[in-house]
Amino acid sequence: MxxxxxxxxxxxxxxxxxxxxxxxxxxxxxxxxxxxxxxxxxxxxxxxxxxxxxxxxxxxxxxxxxxxxxxxxxxxxxxxxxxxxxxxxxxxxxxxxxxxxxxxxxxxxxxxxxxxxxxxxxxxxxxxxxxxxxxxxxxxxxxxxxxxxxxxxxxxxxxxxxxxxxxxxxxxxxxxxxxxxxxxxxxxxxxxxxxxxxxxxxxxxxxxxxxxxxxxxxxxxxxxxxxxxxxxxxxxETPVPGVFRIEDDESIIHVDSALNAGTVEEAVNGCFVAMMEELVSEHGLSKREAYVQMSVNPAVTVRLYQFVYPGFATFGVKLDKSFLDQFA
Missing domain, CATH: 2.60.120.580 (Acetamidase/Formamidase-like domains)
Incomplete structure (x- = not known):
């Protein structure tokens, strides 16, 4: 190797x-x-x-x-x-x-x-x-x-x-x-x-x-x-929004940072939008379905990976893949 x-x-x-x-x-x-x-x-x-x-x-x-x-x-x-x-x-x-x-x-x-x-x-x-x-x-x-x-x-x-x-x-x-x-x-x-x-x-x-x-x-x-x-x-060939995307057997995560996006709010919102776009384009949800699920489904969580003064904040919107079973 x-x-x-x-x-x-x-x-x-x-x-x-x-x-x-x-x-x-x-x-x-x-x-x-x-x-x-x-x-x-x-x-x-x-x-x-x-x-x-x-x-x-x-x-x-x-x-x-x-x-x-x-x-x-x-x-x-x-x-x-x-x-x-x-x-x-x-x-x-x-x-x-x-x-x-x-x-x-x-x-x-x-x-x-x-x-x-x-x-x-x-x-x-x-x-x-x-x-x-x-x-x-x-x-x-x-x-x-x-x-x-x-x-x-x-x-x-x-x-x-x-x-x-x-x-x-x-x-x-x-x-x-x-x-x-x-x-x-x-x-x-x-x-x-x-x-x-x-x-x-x-x-x-x-x-x-x-x-x-x-x-x-x-x-x-x-x-x-x-x-x-x-x-x-x-x-x-799939484009990557934000900073990067992570996937394993159990979850999908879209990751961004305040330094990359400009503000904390834009970083978090960008992760949510990236997740919704993936659900629409790859799994057939309507935009409204994806939007509402971001607010009501506990399979969706937000990770605060880094919060370090001065100015470092990285976030991930994480989706438990069990969420996708009903759309298989």
């Missing part, structure tokens, strides 16, 4: 003029080893308090610190500009986990009464295998202030993108029709994400695996992990 080694998965920018690291055929499985969001620096430094001088990534030039190193680009034979790439996550195995709070970052930054929270302080999160013998269905363990917390892992890919048509983007704040740092916890093993290709070959970049994350990623940092993932890519 073709692969990208971790030492090569270190790009903090992505663009169309970068030399491909890998060339794959449609449907071909390939392996990628990824870094955690800080490229191992917090593991090397040790956990607890740290300063910006301890973490060179935090001293990057504006607009933001360096994080979320990516592997890519991955060139897909036969992919053309305007195609849609259907990227299937066949396996995802987080290996070592860390979470941290950071000074001036996260949704509590500048809020009185919580000054001790948005500070530079890292915590190791131990990842233990589950029934499969891997961390794909394992548990997280975190010791913090005399308590040990444990919860189920939900491994997923935080940053996935194709190269834009012209611009070079960075891997932290970029969110656009190409993808980006969307932190969608439903982009997990067994799911397929649909992304627009803006260049021949598609030019996919991927990284920033999270071993687990709550809705909102409120502190700005999930359980960031080194990981090994196996992907495959097919070429399809």
């Amino acid at each position: 073709k692969s990208i080694a971790r030492e090569d998965a270190t790009k903090y920018e992505f663009g169309r003029d970068m030399e491909p690291l890998l060339e794959v055929s449609p449907g071909e499985s390939f392996r990628v080893e990824t870094w955690d969001a800080f490229e191992g620096v917090l593991f090397d430094h040790g956990f607890g308090e740290f300063t910006a001088e301890d973490v060179p990534n935090m001293q990057a030039p504006p607009p933001v610190f360096d994080a979320n190193p990516l592997a890519g680009p991955i060139y897909v034979d036969g992919a053309e500009r305007g195609d849609t790439l259907a990227v299937t996550v066949e396996e995802i195995r987080p290996q070592r986990g860390v979470t941290t709070t950071m000074e001036g970052f996260g949704s509590l930054a500048g809020r009185s009464g919580w000054e001790e929270c948005p500070v530079n302080h890292a915590h190791e999160v131990t990842l233990k295998p589950g029934p499969s013998g891997t961390t794909a269905d394992g548990t997280a363990h975190l010791e913090i202030e005399d308590h040990e917390w444990a919860w189920d892992l939900n491994p997923h890919i935080g940053t996935i993108t194709t190269a834009p048509g012209r611009t070079v983007q960075e891997s932290v704040t970029s969110q656009g029709p190409w993808g980006g740092n969307m932190d969608v916890r439903d982009l997990n093993q067994g799911s397929t994400v649909y992304l627009t290709s803006f260049n021949d070959g598609g030019l996919l970049f991927v990284g920033d695996v999270h071993a687990s994350q709550s809705d909102s990623e409120y502190t700005g940092i999930a359980v960031e992990s080194t990981a090994e993932i196996v992907l495959s890519i097919d070429i399809v």
